[in-house]
Amino acid sequence: MLVLRDLSLTEGGVPHLAAVSVEAEPGRMTTLLGRTGAGKTTLLRAVAGLVQPQSGQISLAGNDWSRLPPWRRPVAMVTQQFINYPHLSVLDNVAFPLIRRGEPREAAREAAAAMLGRVGLAQMTGRRPAALSGGQQQRVAIARALVKRAPVLLLDEPFVNLDYKLREGLREELAELLRSQSDTVVLYATTDPREALQMGDCTVLMAEGRVLQAGPPRAVFGAPATLEAARVVNDPPINLLAAEITQSGLVLDHLGPQSPGATGRALPPGRYTLGLRAEDIRSGGPLPARVALTEVSGSETVTHLMAGAQPLVMLERAVTDHRLGSELGLMLDLGKALVFGADGALILKGASHG
Amino acid sequence: MRTLYLALKYLAVTLWSGFVIFPFLWMLTTSFKTANGVTGGATWLPWLQYQPSLGGWQSLFGGAGGVNIVRPYLNSLVVTLSGSAIALILGTLAAYGLSRFSFRAGPIRNGDITFFFISQRIMPPIVLAIPFFLMLRWLGLLDSLPGLILIYVALLMPIAVWVMVDFFNTIPRGLDEMAWMDGCPPVTTFLRVILPNVMPGLVVAGMFCLIFGWNDFFFAFTLTFTKTQLLPVSIVALNSSVTPWWALSAAAIVSVAPLAVLAFVVERFLSRGGLAGAVR
Amino acid sequence: MYRQKYIFLLPGLLVLVAVILFPLIFTIRVSFSSWDVYNPGLNNAGGAMYARLWDDSRYWEALWRLSLLSLSTVLIQYVLGFALALLVWRDIAARRFLRVLFLVPMMTTPVVMSVIWRTIFHESLGPLNPILEALGIGAQPWLSQATHAFAAVMIVEIWQWTPFMFLLLLAGLLSLPSEPFLAARVDGAGPVRTFLSVTFPMMGAISVGAILIRAIEASKIMETVYVLTSGGPGTATETVSYYIYIRGMRDFQIGYAAALSLTYLVIMAVALTLIAKALIRLMVREARA
Numbered sequence: 001m002l003v004l005r006d007l008s009l010t011e012g013g014v015p016h017l018a019a020v021s022v023e024a025e026p027g028r029m030t031t032l033l034g035r036t037g038a039g040k041t042t043l044l045r046a047v048a049g050l051v052q053p054q055s056g057q058i059s060l061a062g063n064d065w066s067r068l069p070p071w072r073r074p075v076a077m078v079t080q081q082f083i084n085y086p087h088l089s090v091l092d093n094v095a096f097p098l099i100r101r102g103e104p105r106e107a108a109r110e111a112a113a114a115m116l117g118r119v120g121l122a123q124m125t126g127r128r129p130a131a132l133s134g135g136q137q138q139r140v141a142i143a144r145a146l147v148k149r150a151p152v153l154l155l156d157e158p159f160v161n162l163d164y165k166l167r168e169g170l171r172e173e174l175a176e177l178l179r180s181q182s183d184t185v186v187l188y189a190t191t192d193p194r195e196a197l198q199m200g201d202c203t204v205l206m207a208e209g210r211v212l213q214a215g216p217p218r219a220v221f222g223a224p225a226t227l228e229a230a231r232v233v234n235d236p237p238i239n240l241l242a243a244e245i246t247q248s249g250l251v252l253d254h255l256g257p258q259s260p261g262a263t264g265r266a267l268p269p270g271r272y273t274l275g276l277r278a279e280d281i282r283s284g285g286p287l288p289a290r291v292a293l294t295e296v297s298g299s300e301t302v303t304h305l306m307a308g309a310q311p312l313v314m315l316e317r318a319v320t321d322h323r324l325g326s327e328l329g330l331m332l333d334l335g336k337a338l339v340f341g342a343d344g345a346l347i348l349k350g351a352s353h354g
Numbered sequence: 355m356r357t358l359y360l361a362l363k364y365l366a367v368t369l370w371s372g373f374v375i376f377p378f379l380w381m382l383t384t385s386f387k388t389a390n391g392v393t394g395g396a397t398w399l400p401w402l403q404y405q406p407s408l409g410g411w412q413s414l415f416g417g418a419g420g421v422n423i424v425r426p427y428l429n430s431l432v433v434t435l436s437g438s439a440i441a442l443i444l445g446t447l448a449a450y451g452l453s454r455f456s457f458r459a460g461p462i463r464n465g466d467i468t469f470f471f472i473s474q475r476i477m478p479p480i481v482l483a484i485p486f487f488l489m490l491r492w493l494g495l496l497d498s499l500p501g502l503i504l505i506y507v508a509l510l511m512p513i514a515v516w517v518m519v520d521f522f523n524t525i526p527r528g529l530d531e532m533a534w535m536d537g538c539p540p541v542t543t544f545l546r547v548i549l550p551n552v553m554p555g556l557v558v559a560g561m562f563c564l565i566f567g568w569n570d571f572f573f574a575f576t577l578t579f580t581k582t583q584l585l586p587v588s589i590v591a592l593n594s595s596v597t598p599w600w601a602l603s604a605a606a607i608v609s610v611a612p613l614a615v616l617a618f619v620v621e622r623f624l625s626r627g628g629l630a631g632a633v634r
Numbered sequence: 635m636y637r638q639k640y641i642f643l644l645p646g647l648l649v650l651v652a653v654i655l656f657p658l659i660f661t662i663r664v665s666f667s668s669w670d671v672y673n674p675g676l677n678n679a680g681g682a683m684y685a686r687l688w689d690d691s692r693y694w695e696a697l698w699r700l701s702l703l704s705l706s707t708v709l710i711q712y713v714l715g716f717a718l719a720l721l722v723w724r725d726i727a728a729r730r731f732l733r734v735l736f737l738v739p740m741m742t743t744p745v746v747m748s749v750i751w752r753t754i755f756h757e758s759l760g761p762l763n764p765i766l767e768a769l770g771i772g773a774q775p776w777l778s779q780a781t782h783a784f785a786a787v788m789i790v791e792i793w794q795w796t797p798f799m800f801l802l803l804l805a806g807l808l809s810l811p812s813e814p815f816l817a818a819r820v821d822g823a824g825p826v827r828t829f830l831s832v833t834f835p836m837m838g839a840i841s842v843g844a845i846l847i848r849a850i851e852a853s854k855i856m857e858t859v860y861v862l863t864s865g866g867p868g869t870a871t872e873t874v875s876y877y878i879y880i881r882g883m884r885d886f887q888i889g890y891a892a893a894l895s896l897t898y899l900v901i902m903a904v905a906l907t908l909i910a911k912a913l914i915r916l917m918v919r920e921a922r923a
Contacts, residue, residue: 050531069636070534077535083528087550097536100546148536359825367721367732370714373793374735380761381750396761444646451642467647474654478854478902480875481895484664484882485657508653511646540638571745571857576883586745590861593749606750610742617737621730624805 001025002152002185007046007056009209016042017053018209024202026151027182031200031217032189034232039209040189044154047187048075060151060185076145077154080161082137084129090116090140091125097148115147116140119173135166142170146177153181155188175199193235197221205229227344230275236302236313239281241274241337250334254310255287258334267339267348275338278302278315283322285331291322305330385410385603392599410600414608421588423605430568430585432499437506438563444507445471445514446556450544452515453522454530471515474508479572490577497578505573510563517562521555522548558623561616568613585609665892670885683893692869693877693894697901700873703784704852707791712845714792715799716837720829723807733804740797748861751790752777755862780870783863787871790858795851799844806840807833838917846910853902874898 002024009017017039024030032040045051047058049070058065065073076097084093091112098108116125119139129137138158145153158174159167178186190196196203196217203220205212212229213220224230230238242253245267250258252274289307296302301316307330314330322328339348383398391397391404400406416422451457452468486505487496495501525548533543549556574584583591589609592602668679687693722732739747754760755776763773776782814836818828856875859865865872865880878898882891 048531048535050534069539070531071537071539073535075535077532079528081526081528083526083532085529085532085547087547100537100542144536363721363726366717367726370718371732371735374739377747377750377754377793378738380754384753392759395759396764398761444649447642448646451639455636455639455642457639457643467643471646471650474650476850476903476906477654478875478895478898480854480856480878480882481661481899482654482657483879484888484891484895485661486653487883488660488664488888489653489657504653508649511650515646540636541641544642565741569743571743576879586743589746589749593752593861599753602749602753606746609746613741613743614738616741617734620737620741620801621734624733624801624808625730 001061002047002187003057003059004043004047005057005059007043007053007058009042009046009051009053015209016051017046017056020056020206020209020211022204022211022214024185024187026185028201029178029186029188029199030202030204031196032187032204032206033191033193033196034189034206035191037208038206038232040206041156042209043206044077044156044187044189047073047152048077048154049073073152074148074150075152075154076148076150077156078138078141078145078158080157082129082134082141082161084137084140084144086128086130088128089125090121090127090129090132093129093140094144094147097144101148111147112143115143118177119143135162135170138162139170139173142174142177146181149181149184151184153178153184153186155186157189157191160191171195171199193221193233196233203233205232207232223346223349224275224338225346227273227275227340230338230340230346234277236278236315238338239276239278239312241276241310243272243274245269245272252310254308255332271342272347273340273344274334275340276332276334277336278313279317280333280336281312281314282331282333283314283316283328285329287330287332289328289330291324291326291328294322294324303328381603381606384599385607387600389598389600407600410598410602410604413598413601414604421592421601421605423585423588423608426583426585426588427608429499429582430574433502433506433574433584434564434567437503438510438560438567440503440507441510441563441567442514442556442560445511445559446518446549447544448511449515449518450522450548453519454527454540468515468519471512474512475516483572483576486573486577497581499582502574502577502582502584505577506567506570509570509573510567513562513566514559517559518552518555521552521558525551554623557619561619565613565616661892661896664889665896667889669889669892670887674888679889683890684897686890687893687897692872693874695869696872696874696877697898699871700853700855700875701905703787703791703873704849704855707788707795708845708848708852710788710792711796711799711848712841714796715844716803716841718796718800719804719807720833723804736800737797739794740801742794744794745857745861747794748790748858751786751793752862755786777863778867780867783867783871787855787858787862790862791852791855794858795848798851799848802840802844802847803837806837806844810836835920838920842910842913842917845913846906849909850906853906 002022004020004022007017007020008015020039020043022030022043032043034040042051046053047065049065049068049072056066060074084090085096088096091109094112094115095105095108098111099105103111113122113125116122119142121136121139121143124132124136129140132140138161142158155174159170162170178184188196188199200217202214203217204214205220205224207228212232213225220229221233224233227240241255244251244253246269248257252258287307289305289312291303292306292311293304294301296319299317299319301318301320301322303314303316303322305312305314305328312330338346341347379398383400384392386400386406386408387397387404388407388409391407394404397403413421414423416424448471452464457464457467490496490501490505493501495504529547529551530540530543533547534540538546569586571586571590574587575590578584578587586609589602589605592598592605663676665683666679666681667676668682669675669677718736722729722736726732754762757763757773757775757778760776762776767773774782776786810833814832815828818832823831854875855873856879859871859873859876860879863871865876874894875898878891878894881887881894
């Protein structure tokens with residue numbers, strides 16, 4: 001088990017890591033989910049030894065890594081940028097870590113060729129990396145990381161600079177390859193909640209150098225512990241509705257009084273914030289709203305609307321064409337809303353999703 | 355209008371080419387003259403205007419009326435090549451260190467150290483000549499090859515640092531880090547991964563070292579006397595004697611020819627855009 | 635953690651400190667002594683050498699002469715180097731051959747070429763005067779008259795180092811993006827206007843760099859002078875470096891030469907810094923205009 005305990009790193013007054021603790025099990029993929037600048041990359045670099053946290057401990061299976069330089073740590077990393085050795089052929093790139101480790105040249109080349117075959121580059125072994133496309137270069141980098149069979153594999157948004165199609169393909173290839181290395185600890189950093197939900201066995205939410213929440217993806221997505229966590233795990237962004245519960249019932253600041261019991265359970269009077277996922281808003285209801293922006297991505301449509309002074313985001317699992325400026329009637333499924341207290345902590349999970 | 359423009363352009367190119375070639379043609383033709391050919395006034399064409407002879411060329415190898423330059427030539431080769439090689443090695447190592455790691459000593463940071471290296475080029479040679487003289491005398495290395503090599507290393511290293519820091523800065527740090535994670539400690543990373551990717555820089559830096567080393571006269575002149583003579587010093591010594599122009603010209607040609615060839619190398623880099631980075 | 639980093643920096647740094655910094659600091663000490671042939675070794679002369687230097691008109695004249703010589707040659711080199719770079723930049727026959735040819739002089743050993751130039755300038759046997767006579771200009775007393783000797787030194791410096799200016803400026807021209815030139819052509823700008831409003835402004839930074847490098851090198855001029863004129867006739871072509879050389883290495887007035895050297899170094903460092911600042915300000919104003 002890879003254990004990171006209380007890692008802290010502050011540079012120029014900016015906390016890149018603030019007492020981060022994570023435990024990652026071998027044979028499972030742990031995804032680090034957070035926006036750009038949340039500290040994911042810094043955390044991976046700390047594990048690799050490329051940055052030195054000011055305090056905290058890193059250990060693998062009980063062995064303390066804190067004082068080991070990067071070249072002594074058994075890690076492999078794939079980064080956003082496709083980094084390969086420009087002066088070596090594709091085959092020698094992948095064989096390089098094995099040869100440096102002292103394996104015989106011929107055996108290393110054979111292992112490299114086999115790994116290149118698995119990532120679909122068997123035909124490219126003689127070329128220089130610069131002669132390959134971006135996706136192929138990244139596959140060389142992945143092959144070089146996997147061929148080492150390092151006990152710790154660090155993946156830092158490995159597919160972010162690739163186009164959509166390639167990303168889907170590589171993601172499957174990677175999952176397939178990982179299944180054959182069941183003793184490996186995998187840390188996978190991503191900004192895309194869906195990727196974390198699909199790929200991970202354990203999700204760690206990060207923001208501003210802190211861990212917000214960690215656990216199985218379903219649990220984290222279903223019940224984000226705080227408002228901040230709810231923002232990180234939802235894409236498109238979650239709708240946040242400021243609300244007050246009075247003697248007479250639920251009143252939304254911008255949308256007015258709602259039917260009593262809309263949130264499913266009685267709450268004591270006070271200030272709350274309702275988190276309503278974009279997919280829990282439907283068109284064909286009583287609430288009038290004006291279309292501000294429509295984005296179609298794949299088979300889904302994301303529509304940004306204004307209901308009076310309240311901005312709303314709606315996700316429909318169909319391709320629909322809402323004209324800009326047109327008026328829609330919305331239905332808010334408040335029964336599924338997450339309810340957060342005034343301090344931002346989750347109070348009520350809302351009805352479960354199907 | 356357009357033809358006039360073109361005519362002016364080619365006229366300018368021709369005039370400058372003539373200016374550039376003039377001394378070379380003159381020394382070429384003079385090298386085949388004898389005393390009679392020189393004292394008869396300026397002439398250019400062999401056989402028509404003067405009787406050519408190989409006397410000047412023979413004098414280079416100990417013939418009459420000149421100075422044997424074989425020994426100084428070898429001395430120059432040894433000092434320039436070893437001085438450049440050591441300067442290139444030390445300078446490249448220092449440049450890599452400065453481009454990749456952070457150093458601090460009190461208020462001094464990487465930028466200050468880099469400036470300290472490069473600022474040596476601002477130093478007028480005469481300012482250094484006196485301390486060099488006293489230091490080599492103290493070390494017992496005056497008038498010796500090792501003494502000159504030591505001085506050349508110090509003089510040429512800043513050039514190597516200046517060129518190589520820029521080249522290393524164009525190589526992404528991610529490459530070093532990837533090599534570390536593939537099990538290479540910094541020295542191995544430098545040798546196996548970074549060095550093969552800065553070969554053009556090494557060529558440029560090495561070339562500059564060779565040019566400045568081979569062409570130095572001042573330090574060779576002030577720090578050696580009789581035992582260890584370098585080529586430029588022995589040629590200038592010819593100048594002050596009764597001036598056998600033929601021997602002088604022949605010696606000048608063999609001295610200047612090897613580096614003139616480097617102009618082709620520089621031009622190739624220029625056309626490939628390899629120098630743009632080094633210049634900025 | 636990266637203790638290995640010192641393996642890279644220290645060897646070079648140690649050589650530099652040992653060979654250049656320590657001797658330089660030692661020179662400061664020497665400049666406060668009256669070390670010469672009669673009193674060899676370190677003694678305490680206080681600021682006597684600096685006081686002597688203050689009244690040494692030959693030194694200040696050499697400094698003024700050096701400024702005139704270096705600034706004028708560098709400016710001429712810049713204009714010529716820029717013109718040559720523009721000429722062989724694009725569409726011209728035998729472009730690559732001409733580039734090589736124009737680069738050759740900077741590869742040659744300056745003193746060796748100066749020796750050859752001395753034969754060229756020879757008043758009765760050299761090839762230059764017959765050509766001038768044929769052109770109707772008449773023979774010139776190249777190395778025996780003050781102004782002529784000064785001009786001869788300038789000609790040799792220009793021949794030797796214009797190629798360096800040419801190299802830097804051509805490298806700059808070749809790295810320019812092509813879009814602004816397309817835009818200028820679309821706007822129907824002729825070669826002169828394209829140069830003034832597109833090429834020249836984009837070459838600002840590189841021009842400043844090239845002029846500075848050359849100004850630094852030119853402030854050291856002495857080898858050419860030593861070979862061509864030995865500072866003469868009289869002291870008409872004596873530069874600072876050459877004068878210090880005479881005092882230090884020929885008269886062996888080590889203490890005095892040390893004081894001269896250090897003063898020279900400080901004056902040059904200040905002057906070159908001021909020139910750099912002025913050029914950069916000029917460039918910024920040009921860029922705004």
